[in-house]
Amino acid sequence: MSVGKNEPRRDGPAKLTGRALYLDDVAIPGCWHGVTVRSTVPHGKIKSISYDPSFPWDECVVVTAKDIPGKNLVALIEADQPLLADGIVRHREEAIVLIAHADRATAYEAAKRVKIEYEALPPVFDMEKSEKIFKSFLISRGDLDAGFAAADVVVTGEYRTPSQEQAYIENNAIAAYEEDGVLIVTGSLQCPYYVLKAMKQIFNRGEDKIRVIQTVTGGGFGGKEEYPSMLAGHAALLALKAGRPVKIVYDRHEDMAATTKRHPAVVRHRTGLTKDGKLLAQDIEVVMDGGAYATLSAVVLSRGTLHAAGVYECPNVRVKSKVVMTHTPPNGAFRGFGAPQTLFAVELHWEKIADALKIDSLTLRQRNIFKLGSTTATGQHLLESVGAEECLQKTVKNSKYAAKRKEYDRWNKNPKNPTWKGIGLSVCHHGAGFTGSGEVYLASRAGIALTKTGELIVLAASTEIGQGTNTMFAQVASDALGVPASWFSVETPDTHKVPDSGPTVASRTCMIVGGLVSRATKDLKRAFEAEHGRVPRTTAELKKAAAALCQGAPARRFEVQYEKPPDVTWDDATYRGDAYGVYSYAAIVVDLEIDKLTYEVRVRKVTTAQDIGKAINPLLAEGQVIGGSTQGLGWALLEEPIFKDGVMINATFTNYVIPTSLDTPPFEVILVEKPYSRGPFGAKGVGELPMDIPGPAVAAAVKHATGRLIPTLPQTPERISRALQ
Amino acid sequence: MKLTVNGKKKSFKGAPFKRLIDALREDFALTGTKEGCGEGECGACTVLLDGEPVNSCLIPVCQAAGRKVETIESMGAPEKLSKLQAGFLACGGAQCGICTPGMLMTAHAHLKGGGKCDDASVRTALAGNLCRCTGYQDIVKSVVAAAKGKK
Numbered sequence: 001m002s003v004g005k006n007e008p009r010r011d012g013p014a015k016l017t018g019r020a021l022y023l024d025d026v027a028i029p030g031c032w033h034g035v036t037v038r039s040t041v042p043h044g045k046i047k048s049i050s051y052d053p054s055f056p057w058d059e060c061v062v063v064t065a066k067d068i069p070g071k072n073l074v075a076l077i078e079a080d081q082p083l084l085a086d087g088i089v090r091h092r093e094e095a096i097v098l099i100a101h102a103d104r105a106t107a108y109e110a111a112k113r114v115k116i117e118y119e120a121l122p123p124v125f126d127m128e129k130s131e132k133i134f135k136s137f138l139i140s141r142g143d144l145d146a147g148f149a150a151a152d153v154v155v156t157g158e159y160r161t162p163s164q165e166q167a168y169i170e171n172n173a174i175a176a177y178e179e180d181g182v183l184i185v186t187g188s189l190q191c192p193y194y195v196l197k198a199m200k201q202i203f204n205r206g207e208d209k210i211r212v213i214q215t216v217t218g219g220g221f222g223g224k225e226e227y228p229s230m231l232a233g234h235a236a237l238l239a240l241k242a243g244r245p246v247k248i249v250y251d252r253h254e255d256m257a258a259t260t261k262r263h264p265a266v267v268r269h270r271t272g273l274t275k276d277g278k279l280l281a282q283d284i285e286v287v288m289d290g291g292a293y294a295t296l297s298a299v300v301l302s303r304g305t306l307h308a309a310g311v312y313e314c315p316n317v318r319v320k321s322k323v324v325m326t327h328t329p330p331n332g333a334f335r336g337f338g339a340p341q342t343l344f345a346v347e348l349h350w351e352k353i354a355d356a357l358k359i360d361s362l363t364l365r366q367r368n369i370f371k372l373g374s375t376t377a378t379g380q381h382l383l384e385s386v387g388a389e390e391c392l393q394k395t396v397k398n399s400k401y402a403a404k405r406k407e408y409d410r411w412n413k414n415p416k417n418p419t420w421k422g423i424g425l426s427v428c429h430h431g432a433g434f435t436g437s438g439e440v441y442l443a444s445r446a447g448i449a450l451t452k453t454g455e456l457i458v459l460a461a462s463t464e465i466g467q468g469t470n471t472m473f474a475q476v477a478s479d480a481l482g483v484p485a486s487w488f489s490v491e492t493p494d495t496h497k498v499p500d501s502g503p504t505v506a507s508r509t510c511m512i513v514g515g516l517v518s519r520a521t522k523d524l525k526r527a528f529e530a531e532h533g534r535v536p537r538t539t540a541e542l543k544k545a546a547a548a549l550c551q552g553a554p555a556r557r558f559e560v561q562y563e564k565p566p567d568v569t570w571d572d573a574t575y576r577g578d579a580y581g582v583y584s585y586a587a588i589v590v591d592l593e594i595d596k597l598t599y600e601v602r603v604r605k606v607t608t609a610q611d612i613g614k615a616i617n618p619l620l621a622e623g624q625v626i627g628g629s630t631q632g633l634g635w636a637l638l639e640e641p642i643f644k645d646g647v648m649i650n651a652t653f654t655n656y657v658i659p660t661s662l663d664t665p666p667f668e669v670i671l672v673e674k675p676y677s678r679g680p681f682g683a684k685g686v687g688e689l690p691m692d693i694p695g696p697a698v699a700a701a702v703k704h705a706t707g708r709l710i711p712t713l714p715q716t717p718e719r720i721s722r723a724l725q
Numbered sequence: 726m727k728l729t730v731n732g733k734k735k736s737f738k739g740a741p742f743k744r745l746i747d748a749l750r751e752d753f754a755l756t757g758t759k760e761g762c763g764e765g766e767c768g769a770c771t772v773l774l775d776g777e778p779v780n781s782c783l784i785p786v787c788q789a790a791g792r793k794v795e796t797i798e799s800m801g802a803p804e805k806l807s808k809l810q811a812g813f814l815a816c817g818g819a820q821c822g823i824c825t826p827g828m829l830m831t832a833h834a835h836l837k838g839g840g841k842c843d844d845a846s847v848r849t850a851l852a853g854n855l856c857r858c859t860g861y862q863d864i865v866k867s868v869v870a871a872a873k874g875k876k
Contacts, residue, residue, distance in 0.1 A: 008815065012814040013806060014803055015821075016806060016810040016825060017757070017797065017800065017803050017806070018755075018756070018758070018798055019757070022759070022823060024760070025750075166857075167857050168823075168857055169761040169767060169855060170759070170821070216822070218821045219857050219858055220821075221857070466821025467820065619863075620817065622817070622863075623859060626860035626862050627857075628860075629860060630859075630860030652764060652766070653767055654766055658857065660853075660855060661849075661861040661865065662849065664861045666862065667862050
């Protein structure tokens with residue numbers, strides 16, 4: 001058995017020795033360097049583009065919108081985002097002109113010699129003043145007015161969260177070239193088939209004439225979900241015009257300033273409760289800033305909306321949400337995908353309710369938390385794998401939450417102490433897989449190939465981006481067939497080799513695609529049993545059986561497609577039903593200390609329990625939990641993209657600060673395993689869950705320490721100082 | 726200009742102010758050294774110059790003239806990892822792997838220089854190397870485990 005064991009990660013040895021080839025490490029003979037000329041105004045008409053006549057332009061290839069053979073479009077959900085701005089720009093850093101040159105420095109020099117004149121148009125930067133709505137949702141349950149009429153107390157609150165940069169350490173990088181009439185696009189990306197979909201429209205080519213291949217990818221966190229489609233289009237336009245390979249490798253500043261980030265959000269709560277703290281009515285309003293184009297905003301908002309009421313049963317709920325256009329670079333996918341924003345509000349709101357009712361927020365949560373059989377705001381009945389209470393109970397116990405609250409209350413009363421201490425708590429759920437009918441539309445496929453020489457190869461488009469996909473797939477296949485994991489290799493995501501198993505997003509790779517791999521492997525197992533008499537027990541027997549099963553063909557593929565469980569129902573029109581097949585759950589306690597002189601916050605300890613159904617590889621799962629929680633702590637305390645005139649002005653690691661080893665506390669991680677009957681070996685999702693709730697737990701701890709509830713992230717010394725004045 | 730790279734004498738004929746990282750990657754085909762920010766903040770490009778960890782994106786190659794440069798390629802091979810690399814593999818010290826070469830070089834210099842292998846000392850030693858994946862705990866564990874394994 002391999003599932004449940006800490007198999008060493010398969011990509012480890014290559015990465016640990018510097019042998020792993022990220023895009024910029026790949027030697028591509030004759031490859032030129034591509035650079036991008038970007039808009040310097042947030043909104044305006046392009047009056048003219050001129051090229052400095054003193055520059056040797058004949059050495060370069062220059063591309064503008066008129067060079068696009070097909071549609072000037074980055075195809076995703078809405079057909080609104082051009083690949084290159086044509087006539088009008090709608091945000092700063094929008095790509096207008098592309099240049100390629102044999103020498104990287106000369107390419108950058110050429111970009112400086114392009115002059116673009118604009119006729120300025122008025123920009124909108126304030127999401128609450130925007131009149132253009134990309135998408136809105138409404139969830140309602142019960143009778144909101146009746147709920148408020150019956151309430152003993154009504155508590156209101158407004159919560160704001162900032163944007164956040166994914167800050168993968170490998171910047172976006174893609175190369176393109178044509179080989180035997182096939183356009184090859186290769187690089188750092190999460191979703192090969194998203195890139196393929198976009199490329200088909202840009203180049204008017206069929207799937208046989210475009211091939212997308214992932215290279216080793218240095219982190220994604222959502223930041224390489226949709227943006228690589230844009231970059232791939234740019235690199236390919238240059239490569240086709242130049243008639244040679246071209247790569248575009250962003251530098252840190254360009255990557256931060258121009259590419260997608262987390263949606264800033266404002267969330268308002270009006271909550272009615274009995275005097276004992278039982279929820280009667282939740283009225284929630286969500287506004288998110290989508291930036292200049294729709295990209296993935298509709299689905300980010302959907303997930304945010306579906307998590308807005310939190311992990312609590314309430315008979316009367318209304319969630320009204322919208323995502324709007326502003327003249328800033330488009331916001332997009334980032335781990336958590338809208339849920340961290342709305343969960344920040346609902347979780348921190350408990351601290352406000354606790355003050356109003358004089359009941360502590362732990363007790364309030366315990367009185368309302370989802371249990372087996374609870375019903376969500378969309379009317380989904382939670383019939384299995386509900387670990388919310390267990391996560392809460394274990395986190396509270398292991399962190400000594402109750403005792404520390406009292407201890408810190410005493411500490412904080414003594415004015416001679418140099419610090420304030422605080423401990424804060426949060427709980428959440430996170431839907432695994434695509435929302436609602438999303439998995440049905442995706443209709444993902446994955447499989448196993450058996451070659452005639454006895455190789456076993458997992459086939460999926462799901463990308464290894466550091467989270468351990470390839471190791472996990474081999475472990476799942478190993479147990480499904482009952483042979484060692486070392487018998488399996490995992491195919492490189494390459495659209496000419498692997499089926500479309502959907503994007504590597506939404507905490508779906510293990511639960512959904514791992515489930516497909518498990519099913520496909522079981523088909524292989526049945527074939528072994530039927531045609532060879534049994535599953536091979538040695539590699540020698542495997543070779544013999546493989547030759548028999550392949551019947552002279554080079555390989556035999558066992559592919560399966562996602563099938564909707566018959567009892568899962570969802571109505572997109574009313575937003576009622578089973579929003580997700582299942583939810584993962586988490587609770588976190590943050591223990592921190594604030595310097596009374598500098599207001600610096602030092603996180604001393606994080607304790608978290610996470611119900612992920614089954615840890616296929618506990619070490620990798622814990623790595624997701626600690627890493628995701630650290631990104632959450634960064635968002636809570638340090639990270640804030642500062643926008644001026646529609647552009648991020650702190651777009652470097654010098655002034656956009658992510659946590660270092662000294663900013664990061666010790667973590668105690670408790671993996672809770674409430675198995676999900678439809679996940680492979682009981683597994684649910686783990687990727688995004690840890691990002692969801694460090695924010696509100698930090699804010700609750702800051703409130704415990706200082707007595708002030710600060711409803712905004714990040715809780716920087718400056719913000720704490722202002723709150724205490 | 727002459728310099729020693731991973732124990733081998735090399736000569737470099739390009740521009741003296743070319744960044745050391747570019748010389749390593751482009752002239753010597755040592756692509757294990759990664760660029761994360763190009764401004765000395767992330768540490769992904771860390772190499773050792775006469776045994777001391779430096780950001781190779783901030784150093785002109787001429788500053789390495791006559792000196793010893795060590796890169797990740799000087800450590801163990803995939804089939805024969807060093808103790809430190811093996812520690813990272815066993816303890817979850819690498820995820821996406823892009824910060825890993827720099828992280829390993831810094832940790833290697835810390836241990837080789839006789840640095841303490843308790844949690845706090847290792848965290849301080851690694852504070853100039855950003856990792857976005859792991860939250861550092863498993864990296865620190867990896868270094869501590871490797872150091873203890875040596876003793």
